[in-house]
Amino acid sequence: MQYRDLGRTGLQVSALCLGSMTWGTQNTEAEGHEQIDAALDAGINFIDTAEMYPTTPQGKETSGDTERIIGSWLAKRGRRSEVILATKVTGEGHSFIRGGDPITPSVIRDAVDASLQRLQTDYIDLYQLHWPNRGSYHFRRNWHYDPSSQSRERTLADIRECLEALDDLVEAGKIRHVGLSNETCWGTSRFLAIAAANSLPRVVSIQNEYSLLCRHFDLDLAELSHHENVGLLAFSPLGGGVLTGKYQGDRTPAGSRRTLNETVGGRYNEHAIPAIDAYLEVARRHGLDPAQMALAFCLSRPFVTSVIFGATSMDHLGNSLEAADLELGQDVLDDIEAVRRRYPMPI
Numbered sequence: 001m002q003y004r005d006l007g008r009t010g011l012q013v014s015a016l017c018l019g020s021m022t023w024g025t026q027n028t029e030a031e032g033h034e035q036i037d038a039a040l041d042a043g044i045n046f047i048d049t050a051e052m053y054p055t056t057p058q059g060k061e062t063s064g065d066t067e068r069i070i071g072s073w074l075a076k077r078g079r080r081s082e083v084i085l086a087t088k089v090t091g092e093g094h095s096f097i098r099g100g101d102p103i104t105p106s107v108i109r110d111a112v113d114a115s116l117q118r119l120q121t122d123y124i125d126l127y128q129l130h131w132p133n134r135g136s137y138h139f140r141r142n143w144h145y146d147p148s149s150q151s152r153e154r155t156l157a158d159i160r161e162c163l164e165a166l167d168d169l170v171e172a173g174k175i176r177h178v179g180l181s182n183e184t185c186w187g188t189s190r191f192l193a194i195a196a197a198n199s200l201p202r203v204v205s206i207q208n209e210y211s212l213l214c215r216h217f218d219l220d221l222a223e224l225s226h227h228e229n230v231g232l233l234a235f236s237p238l239g240g241g242v243l244t245g246k247y248q249g250d251r252t253p254a255g256s257r258r259t260l261n262e263t264v265g266g267r268y269n270e271h272a273i274p275a276i277d278a279y280l281e282v283a284r285r286h287g288l289d290p291a292q293m294a295l296a297f298c299l300s301r302p303f304v305t306s307v308i309f310g311a312t313s314m315d316h317l318g319n320s321l322e323a324a325d326l327e328l329g330q331d332v333l334d335d336i337e338a339v340r341r342r343y344p345m346p347i
Contacts, residue, residue, distance in 0.1 A: 013046040021049075022054055024069060036070070038317055040079070047084070049085075054066050071118050071120035090103075126177050180203050206231075207233040209236045214267075231303060232303050238295070241258075242276050267347050271347070272346040297336060
């Protein structure tokens with residue numbers, strides 16, 4: 001397993017990060033514990049979750065259960081020092097969490113305390129804002145994203161207020177470091193500038209979607225990441241499973257995410273299917289497992305700190321873990337680039 005610097009924190013996180021959003025719905029507590037044990041045995045030291053998880057499906061009845069499963073594992077195993085634990089505060093738009101309130105200082109304080117209780121720990125290593133209050137272009141919103149109605153003054157004040165609340169929590173020892181999620185280049189730059197000007201916590205990472213099918217990060221955010229040492233925590237590197245090949249031919253395997261969401265969050269549609277098939281053909285031509293190729297591609301990108309992957313079975317987990325040692329040859333990367341030129345923005 002490779003380990004990479006988490007920003008300027010001095011922490012080193014495993015290049016693969018264990019995602020958890022299926023624990024509590026698609027996976028039982030026992031299965032979640034089994035996955036954590038296996039991942040740590042393979043060298044993973046990084047686990048990502050969120051207060052709203054599980055998401056497959058999501059709802060009031062199950063919200064917070066994923067953190068509870070991690071908490072029960074920590075209480076049972078007593079291996080807190082071996083894990084770098086990341087979680088997130090939910091923002092506006094989900095009525096089943098605090099009525100859908102936006103992220104505010106009071107929300108942050110209450111959410112951190114609730115997460116600490118569910119996780120059965122005294123501190124959170126990386127606390128992330130799940131998405132900006134002003135909105136986000138992720139989850140296919142890029143097709144109609146329009147920031148022209150945003151208030152610059154309100155946004156800058158909002159960022160400072162949130163950073164001040166996070167600073168209090170760092171001082172209290174409840175969180176160690178701060179990260180963003182579903183953010184833009186401009187938004188991240190403002191967090192960095194406001195933090196620097198006011199001696200507030202510096203964001204150390206951005207958790208955005210990134211895969212063979214979704215490469216928004218390659219441009220402005222890649223430049224910011226390089227110069228500011230704010231790495232990408234890539235989520236959905238397998239495109240919700242579509243890049244594994246399990247849906248090829250319009251199949252829907254029992255228990256898969258597509259049984260819950262036909263388009264897999266907009267990742268399986270008439271525009272994406274030709275690109276998916278082309279990437280699967282690249283893997284076949286080079287004798288590679290398609291899931292491992294997709295993960296290894298993300299791992300090869302210079303701005304990636306860690307790639308967050310999930311699994312609903314131990315077989316899936318074991319297969320993904322093998323990607324940690326897979327280095328793609330230039331011939332494979334050239335073929336991937338050729339597919340990208342044909343299908344530059346399929347989702």
